[in-house]
Structures are given as structure tokens and as C-alpha cells.
Amino acid sequence: MGIKLVARARLDAWVDSLVQQQTVYGAQAKGDRFAFDRLERASALRLDYDVTILPPKKYFQPQREVIMRFNRKTVEFESVIDEEPFVLFGVHPYDMVAISQMDKVFTMNQFDKHYMARRANATIVVSSVETASSSVFAACMNNATMRGKSGHDVLITKLPSGHYVVDPRTEKGDNLCEGLAEAPEANAEALDAREKVLNQNEKSLRKYELRVLPEDLPALLDRSRSHPVWQEKAELCYSCGSCNFVCPTCYCFDVEDEMGWDMETGHRVRKWDGCMLVDFAAVAGGHNFRSKRSARYSHRYYRKGKYSWDTYGEISCVGCGRCITACTANIANPVEIFNTLAEAPQ
Ligand code: SF4
Numbered sequence: 001m002g003i004k005l006v007a008r009a010r011l012d013a014w015v016d017s018l019v020q021q022q023t024v025y026g027a028q029a030k031g032d033r034f035a036f037d038r039l040e041r042a043s044a045l046r047l048d049y050d051v052t053i054l055p056p057k058k059y060f061q062p063q064r065e066v067i068m069r070f071n072r073k074t075v076e077f078e079s080v081i082d083e084e085p086f087v088l089f090g091v092h093p094y095d096m097v098a099i100s101q102m103d104k105v106f107t108m109n110q111f112d113k114h115y116m117a118r119r120a121n122a123t124i125v126v127s128s129v130e131t132a133s134s135s136v137f138a139a140c141m142n143n144a145t146m147r148g149k150s151g152h153d154v155l156i157t158k159l160p161s162g163h164y165v166v167d168p169r170t171e172k173g174d175n176l177c178e179g180l181a182e183a184p185e186a187n188a189e190a191l192d193a194r195e196k197v198l199n200q201n202e203k204s205l206r207k208y209e210l211r212v213l214p215e216d217l218p219a220l221l222d223r224s225r226s227h228p229v230w231q232e233k234a235e236l237c238y239s240c241g242s243c244n245f246v247c248p249t250c251y252c253f254d255v256e257d258e259m260g261w262d263m264e265t266g267h268r269v270r271k272w273d274g275c276m277l278v279d280f281a282a283v284a285g286g287h288n289f290r291s292k293r294s295a296r297y298s299h300r301y302y303r304k305g306k307y308s309w310d311t312y313g314e315i316s317c318v319g320c321g322r323c324i325t326a327c328t329a330n331i332a333n334p335v336e337i338f339n340t341l342a343e344a345p346q
């Protein structure tokens with residue numbers, strides 16, 4: 001199917017038909033903030049959201065999931081795989097980039113069938129950003145738009161006229177957009193208007209200005225191990241882990257076995273963990289490889305700006321800005337830290 005130009009009423013009718021047929025998650029208002037949640041009707045969908053509290057990675061790596069059931073007595077076990085198809089509607093480009101990075105992480109050394117089953121069953125509709133959040137800097141990280149990027153099935157972009165350009169990018173996307181078959185094709189004027197929206201997003205999604213190129217961050221961090229900023233900021237850190245949990249590219253988890261009352265059957269649970277938490281690097285014997293706050297504090301930045309680059313060739317801060325607003329101590333802004341490091345004499 002080609003690229004369609006769709007009026008809001010037709011878009012709503014399409015979304016209403018989708019939620020009747022399958023599970024759809026979309027951004028919705030929660031008080032004065034926004035969150036992805038199960039969508040019941042098109043009128044609840046807020047494509048004008050600025051940023052969601054948690055990133056949509058929660059649909060691929062849930063905060064808590066049962067990954068195995070077992071019986072100790074019979075020595076039987078079975079993996080628990082979630083294979084229900086779903087649609088994720090209205091993901092912002094920076095969050096889509098994060099999901100693509102997660103795809104690499106969960107297939108790189110070990111194919112994670114729990115994550116990948118959900119990923120294979122997802123159809124992702126990316127929405128170009130309509131409202132920039134107060135702390136977004138995705139444009140500094142080259143993640144303001146989907147230009148040159150993949151992983152999504154449909155891209156929708158609202159034009160100043162109020163119409164939407166709906167652009168299926170994959171076979172799954174084509175299938176999802178079948179309900180728009182009668183909509184007119186987007187003409188050259190509409191596509192030109194979309195380019196202007198994307199150009200504008202590349203200018204406006206930079207509430208903070210990173211004064212170093214993303215690809216120069218690994219070398220910058222490499223020479224900044226002993227910078228005093230790590231200690232100075234760490235003294236204010238509560239080790240609460242909020243900056244980890246809201247981050248679309250943080251994927252660390254802990255695994256625990258939970259026994260039933262019979263002490264024979266049980267299940268294995270995987271849940272989010274975070275490198276800013278004091279016990280994250282604790283191991284048997286009472287050792288903790290990052291017992292100092294400054295070590296945990298600096299690790300998060302090295303993880304975002306260097307280790308991911310060294311491992312899979314990408315900077316894993318996508319510029320969503322969530323950690324900036326989540327941190328009550330006001331010390332989690334990656335741009336502030338990277339700019340501080342860049343100012344140091346070489
Ligand atoms: S480090 Fe902060 S700004 Fe960067 S992707 Fe994670 S939450 Fe977003």
C-alpha cells in the first residue's frame with residue numbers, strides 16, 4: 001500500500017477498528033502526564049503527548065515477568081513465552097531507536113526468546129513528535145526523526161493542516177493499514193509538508209545543547225575517568241535508580257525463583273534491575289564491585305556513552321530526557337555531564 005493522507009476522523013475510525021480486532025497500546029493522558037496503556041478507543045489516544053513516564057520497552061521487557069515454571073519433585077520445567085500479537089501505537093522516534101538497540105542486545109550473545117517473541121508479535125506505529133517535552137534533546141543525538149532509521153512498521157506524521165501522512169514501511173505495516181485503503185494517496189504537497197515537519201523536529205527537539213558530537217563521546221569518556229564531576233555529583237545521589245528505570249535503553253534485570261506453598265512447584269521471575277542501586281553489583285561472599293556511589297554514578301554515563309559503542313556500535317543515550325525529570329536530586333542530565341567533561345583541558 002502507498003503512503004496515505006488521512007483526515008483525523010478517518011484516522012480515529014481506523015484506530016477504533018484496530019482496537020476492536022486486537023490488542024493496541026497507545027499513549028494516553030494520566031493526570032497531567034502521559035503513559036502507554038491498553039487503548040480502548042481512538043478518542044483516548046494522545047498523539048500530541050510530549051513524553052511518556054515509562055518508555056514503551058515495557059511491552060518487550062516487562063517490569064516483572066514469569067519466564068519459567070518448574071516442579072522440583074518431578075524435575076520438570078517449561079519456558080513461559082508470551083506470543084500474543086499486539087500493536088504499539090504512537091511510539092516517538094527516539095524510543096523506536098531505543099527498541100532497535102534492545103533488539104541488538106537481546107540477540108547479540110544469547111537469543112532471548114522471551115523478548116524476541118514479543119518483538120516478533122509486535123506491530124509498531126511510530127509517530128513523529130508533535131509536542132517537544134521540556135527536557136528532550138533527541139535532535140542532539142540524531143534521533144529526532146526516523147530519517148535513515150528502521151525497525152518500525154508504520155510512520156505517521158501530523159501536518160500543520162491537521163491531516164496525517166500515514167506511511168507503511170513493512171509488510172506488517174501494510175496489513176495494519178488495510179483499513180485506510182480508501183484514503184487518498186499523499187501527494188507531493190503533503191510529502192513536502194512532512195519534510196518540513198521533520199526538519200522542524202530536528203531543530204526543536206534540543207532543549208539542551210550537547211557541545212560534543214555523539215560519536216566523540218567514547219573518546220571523551222575514555223580520557224575522563226578521574227574528572228572530579230563524578231565525585232561531586234555522586235555526593236548528591238540517592239541511589240534510587242529512577243534514572244535507570246525510566247531509560248528506554250536500560251535493560252538490566254535480576255532473576256529469582258519463587259516457590260509455591262507446596263515447596264515443590266514454583267516459577268522463575270525476571271524483573272528490572274538498575275546499576276544505580278547499591279546491591280546491583282553485589283555478589284556472593286559479601287563483595288560489591290560498585291559499592292561506592294561515585295562508581296555507580298559514573299558507570300551509568302560510561303554505559304550510555306562508551307560501553308554500548310564499544311559493544312554494538314551505538315550511543316545508548318537516545319536523548320529522551322526522561323532521566324533529567326525523574327531525578328529528584330537534579331544530577332542526571334547526560335548533556336550537562338558530557339558538556340562538563342568536554343570543557344576540561346585535554
Ligand atoms: S540516559 Fe536519560 S536521556 Fe538518555 S536515553 Fe536514558 S533516560 Fe533518556
Ligand code: SF4
Nearest residue numbers: 237238240241243327
Ligand atoms: S542520579 Fe538521580 S535518579 Fe539516578 S540514582 Fe541518583 S538520585 Fe536517583
